[in-house]
Amino acid sequence: MNAKLQWLRNKMSSLNLQGIIISNPVNIKYLTKIDAEGTLVITPKENVFITDGRYIEHVHSILTLFDEIIVYDINDVSLDDYENFFMFCENVGFEENYITYAKYKEYKRIYKINNFVETEHIIEKQRMIKDEEEINSIKKACNITDECFKNILNYIKVGMTEKQIAKQIEDFYIENAEGISFEPIVASGENSSKPHAVPTDRKIQEQDIITIDMGCKINGYCSDMTRTIFVGEPSEEMRKIYEIVLNNNKFVLSQYKEGANTRQIAKMVENNFKLNGHNLIHGLGHGIGLEIHETPKINYKNDSTLKENMIISDEPGIYIPGKFGVRIEDTVQITKFSCISLTNSGKDLTII
Amino acid sequence: MNAKLQWLRNKMSSLNLQGIIISNPVNIKYLTKIDAEGTLVITPKENVFITDGRYIEHVHSILTLFDEIIVYDINDVSLDDYENFFMFCENVGFEENYITYAKYKEYKRIYKINNFVETEHIIEKQRMIKDEEEINSIKKACNITDECFKNILNYIKVGMTEKQIAKQIEDFYIENAEGISFEPIVASGENSSKPHAVPTDRKIQEQDIITIDMGCKINGYCSDMTRTIFVGEPSEEMRKIYEIVLNNNKFVLSQYKEGANTRQIAKMVENNFKLNGHNLIHGLGHGIGLEIHETPKINYKNDSTLKENMIISDEPGIYIPGKFGVRIEDTVQITKFSCISLTNSGKDLTII
Numbered sequence: 001m002n003a004k005l006q007w008l009r010n011k012m013s014s015l016n017l018q019g020i021i022i023s024n025p026v027n028i029k030y031l032t033k034i035d036a037e038g039t040l041v042i043t044p045k046e047n048v049f050i051t052d053g054r055y056i057e058h059v060h061s062i063l064t065l066f067d068e069i070i071v072y073d074i075n076d077v078s079l080d081d082y083e084n085f086f087m088f089c090e091n092v093g094f095e096e097n098y099i100t101y102a103k104y105k106e107y108k109r110i111y112k113i114n115n116f117v118e119t120e121h122i123i124e125k126q127r128m129i130k131d132e133e134e135i136n137s138i139k140k141a142c143n144i145t146d147e148c149f150k151n152i153l154n155y156i157k158v159g160m161t162e163k164q165i166a167k168q169i170e171d172f173y174i175e176n177a178e179g180i181s182f183e184p185i186v187a188s189g190e191n192s193s194k195p196h197a198v199p200t201d202r203k204i205q206e207q208d209i210i211t212i213d214m215g216c217k218i219n220g221y222c223s224d225m226t227r228t229i230f231v232g233e234p235s236e237e238m239r240k241i242y243e244i245v246l247n248n249n250k251f252v253l254s255q256y257k258e259g260a261n262t263r264q265i266a267k268m269v270e271n272n273f274k275l276n277g278h279n280l281i282h283g284l285g286h287g288i289g290l291e292i293h294e295t296p297k298i299n300y301k302n303d304s305t306l307k308e309n310m311i312i313s314d315e316p317g318i319y320i321p322g323k324f325g326v327r328i329e330d331t332v333q334i335t336k337f338s339c340i341s342l343t344n345s346g347k348d349l350t351i352i
Numbered sequence: 353m354n355a356k357l358q359w360l361r362n363k364m365s366s367l368n369l370q371g372i373i374i375s376n377p378v379n380i381k382y383l384t385k386i387d388a389e390g391t392l393v394i395t396p397k398e399n400v401f402i403t404d405g406r407y408i409e410h411v412h413s414i415l416t417l418f419d420e421i422i423v424y425d426i427n428d429v430s431l432d433d434y435e436n437f438f439m440f441c442e443n444v445g446f447e448e449n450y451i452t453y454a455k456y457k458e459y460k461r462i463y464k465i466n467n468f469v470e471t472e473h474i475i476e477k478q479r480m481i482k483d484e485e486e487i488n489s490i491k492k493a494c495n496i497t498d499e500c501f502k503n504i505l506n507y508i509k510v511g512m513t514e515k516q517i518a519k520q521i522e523d524f525y526i527e528n529a530e531g532i533s534f535e536p537i538v539a540s541g542e543n544s545s546k547p548h549a550v551p552t553d554r555k556i557q558e559q560d561i562i563t564i565d566m567g568c569k570i571n572g573y574c575s576d577m578t579r580t581i582f583v584g585e586p587s588e589e590m591r592k593i594y595e596i597v598l599n600n601n602k603f604v605l606s607q608y609k610e611g612a613n614t615r616q617i618a619k620m621v622e623n624n625f626k627l628n629g630h631n632l633i634h635g636l637g638h639g640i641g642l643e644i645h646e647t648p649k650i651n652y653k654n655d656s657t658l659k660e661n662m663i664i665s666d667e668p669g670i671y672i673p674g675k676f677g678v679r680i681e682d683t684v685q686i687t688k689f690s691c692i693s694l695t696n697s698g699k700d701l702t703i704i
Contacts, residue, residue, distance in 0.1 A: 054548075094453075101456040102448040102470070118454075 001068045003131070004031045005047060011122060012042065018089035019043050020119065021107060023098040026290050027123040029220060032069060034059055043085045050074050082110040093119040124295055128287055130309050134221060135333060138288065138311050141177060141216050141223035142331050142342035148172045148214065149227060149345040156352055158206055158231060162186040162199040165212070173216040181222035182292045185213035192228070192325040195282050195317060207232045209324045215292065215331075222292045224313050225343040226329035229350045241318050241326050242349055244276050248316040249328040249347065252284065256332055256339035258308045266300040269316055278318045285313040288331055310334040311342070353420045355483070356383045357399060363474060364394065370441035371395050372471065373459060375450040378642050379475040381572060384421060386411055395437045402426050434462040445471040476647055480639055482661050486573060487685060490640065490663050493529060493568050493575035494683050494694035500524045500566065501579060501697040508704055510558055510583060514538040514551035517564075525568040533574035534644045537565035544580070544677040547634050547669060559584045561676045567644065567683075574644045576665050577695040578681035581702045593670050593678050594701055596628050600668040601680040601699065604636065608684055608691035610660045618652040621668055630670045637665040640683055662686040663694070 001009075008031060012020055022028055022040040028049075029035050036059050038051030047069045051059055059071050072081075086092050094107065096118040108116050130138065148169060155168050169184045187197035188204055192211040204210065213226040228242065248269045255265045262284070270280040280300070287294035288311045296304040298312060306312070312334065317327030330341045353361075360383060364372055374380055374392040380401075381387050388411050390403030399421045403411055411423050424433075438444050446459065448470040460468050482490065500521060507520050521536045539549035540556055544563040556562065565578040580594065600621045607617045614636075622632040632652070639646030640663045648656040650664060658664070664686065669679030682693045 096454040096457075097452050099453055100449050101446075101451055101453050104453040104456075105448075 001047070002032075002066075005042075005068075007126065008042065008123070011126070012093065015091075015093070015117075015119075015122070017091050017093045017117060017119075019086045019091075020093035021095075021099075021111075022123070023095050023103075024123070027095070027098075027127075030123065030127055030290055032067065033062055034069075035062075035220070038074075041085055044089065046070055046085075048072060048085065050077060079110065083112050086111050086113055089114070091115045091117050093117045093122075095119060095123075097121070121295070127289055128295055128310050129307055130289065130311050130333075133219075134289065135309065135311065137219040137221035138223060138331065138333075139342055141181070141218040141221055142225070142344075144173070144177045144216050144218070145214065145223045145225050145331075145343055146345045147176065148216070149212070149225070152212065153229070153350070153352060156204060156210070156229075156231075158204050160204050161201045162188055162191070162204075163201060165204075165210075166199040169212075169214050173214075177216035177218055178220070179217060181215035181217045181224065185211065185226075187211045187325070190322055190324065193319045193321055193323055195319060195325065195327065204231060207234075209234065209238055209326070211325060211327055213327065213329065220290050222288050222290070223343065224288050224292060224329065224331050225345065226315060226317075226327045227345055227347070227350070228326045228328060229352055231352055233351065234349070237320075238324060238326070239349065241278070241320070244273070244278070245316050245318055245326045245328050246347055246349075248272055249314055249330065252314040252316065253330070253332065253339060253341060256306060256312070256314065256334055258306055258334060258336050260306045261303065262296060262298040262306060263300055263303045266298060270300050273316075273318065280316065281319060282317065283315075285315055285332075287312050306334045308334055308336050314341075353399070354384075354418075357394075357420075359478065360394065360475070363478070364445065367443075367445070367469075367471075367474070369443050369445040369469060369471075371438045371443075372445035373447075373451075373463075374475070375447050375455075376475070379447070379450075379479075382475065382479055382642055384419065385414055386421075387414075387572070390426075393437055396441065398422055398437075400424060400437065402429060431462065435464050438463050438465055441466070443467045443469050445469045445474075447471060447475075449473070473647070479641055480647055480662050481659055482641065482663050482685075485571075486641065487661065487663065489571040489573035490575060490683065490685075491694050493533070493570040493573055494577070494696075496525070496529045496568050496570070497566065497575045497577050497683075497695055498697045499528065500568070501564070501577070504564065505581070505702070505704060508556060508562070508581075508583075510556050512556050513553045514540055514543070514556075515553060517556075517562075518551040521564075521566050525566075529568035529570055530572070531569060533567035533569045533576065537563065537578075539563045539677070542674055542676065545671045545673055545675055547671060547677065547679065556583060559586075561586065561590055561678070563677060563679055565679065565681065572642050574640050574642070575695065576640050576644060576681065576683050577697065578667060578669075578679045579697055579699070579702070580678045580680060581704055583704055585703065586701070589672075590676060590678070591701065593630070593672070596625070596630070597668050597670055597678045597680050598699055598701075600624055601666055601682065604666040604668065605682070605684065605691060605693060608658060608664070608666065608686055610658055610686060610688050612658045613655065614648060614650040614658060615652055615655045618650060622652050625668075625670065632668065633671060634669065635667075637667055637684075639664050658686045660686055660688050666693075 036055035041048040208231040215223040283299040285298035315329030319325035388407035560583040567575040635651040637650035667681030671677035
């Protein structure tokens, strides 16, 4: 059995759960590497994956004997099978955010569960701390993202549309990685004032500012990086705001480490923004892993304490409505006494 | 208030529900034309749509005063508001298949609901019967699908890949409709033996059989049609199977009408297939509307009785593993005494 399933069994034992039903497909992928529709059922004796005919072959091609996972076609599971899975179990856990109320009732009935217990994101919490293999995948995705940025810097020319640049990013990631980890943002001129801008047919002009937010996947694990660049000499106002954002991106890097309180860090960035007459209008960062946005959420409303081998983003941004915006973002690994930025594209003010 | 919301209020009253919370986004679109993330809350006095900042502007642009729908930003809904929605309500309905167990508990708590009642697809069942406006949308989508098929017949040439043909279908639907209603199937040669084949890089050859399953959307409503065509003279075996499938497609058209039992019809098709040494390995049809697959499911395991103005598919198919397959499918409107095929592309054996 792999280390992640072993961890889960230890965790279950500490919570006095004799079984658990896992429905969140990302958690199933995390625990088993299985990327298919289905349900993972951990019984006192076995690990069972219940799927359907469409996926049986694919799942068998991923698993080895060492995995100790039994695969069932849902059409072959009898009512007796369901009953046997959790026979003599007192408490069985489930993921209350990933099953419908109808499924909850059905499971209670068919599995004959005595005490069906909400598990409050135990697996998502564990997913915050990455192991060596996971970190290596994210590192690779970050390296490819740095390469992609180099490629894009050479590619962008006045007259191209935002969509064209976004397409180039996607093509690069399809060729060099497992594709994008999210739809890239390419926001130029006044579009850059919207944090979640979608690429448009707007053409790059002389004197433009361009925000590029992008990432790819390796072994299912994501990277996430934002750079803001300039076409021709930026205005005094743009320079000033770029400097504030960059200073705060660097300040956050100096603060991220095991034990740091993220609410405090976000509060300090917010204070610095306010001192300069601006606001922090979105979160300062988020966990990165199999999903592009994972726990912890880093902002001045949430308390959370950083731990070694969390991978999180550091992404301060300032947006002047209707004019322009600047965001600088890195993917960062937390260590015992500091942190390591895994994205390493240059952050000095760049004019193309 | 529109006729669909009025229907819902009458239905609620007959079920002794004083309120209902609707979470299924397709049901929300059906009732209100709103196509945005959010929750529709029908209280004794009001129709309320709770959404977030991203959608407020879009939702307001769709609604008119006549709709009598109040739109809230979820961040502006206070605990008092939640409590007031269902004040003095005895029974409030919810969609047990569309809220998580966690949301179920949260809703019970914040809305202070006495008796939270499962509603067992009441809206999905109503959606089976289409009104004039809905039928007109589906008719248009079917006409465009017939046009697309004409276009494709002229487009296909030996040497093209399945993917290229699928791309041409998508482009046609983007230009002439609201895009595809599902990823088109273009399955040639031995690929046609898989009912759910995905287009590949396989090139069309002389003597090929090609199954094309496609549809588009108009006003959100879908069309669905399959034709199987031949490149050059088909083999005797192909001709024979084509004839069996076509005869059964026509037989089903002769049987579809108000009051018909779909299980019986499917059973007769299955019998005819068996008589000829083949099996019916998938459903014979399904409802078509805002979703490409809706209730009723038409097969020999499910009982259901057809009603006037249902729109369903008629899609018998025979598949010879590793060799080839034939499927012929129409989108059909049920009438009082017969039915009308809304897709009208020729079904006589076609050689290109």
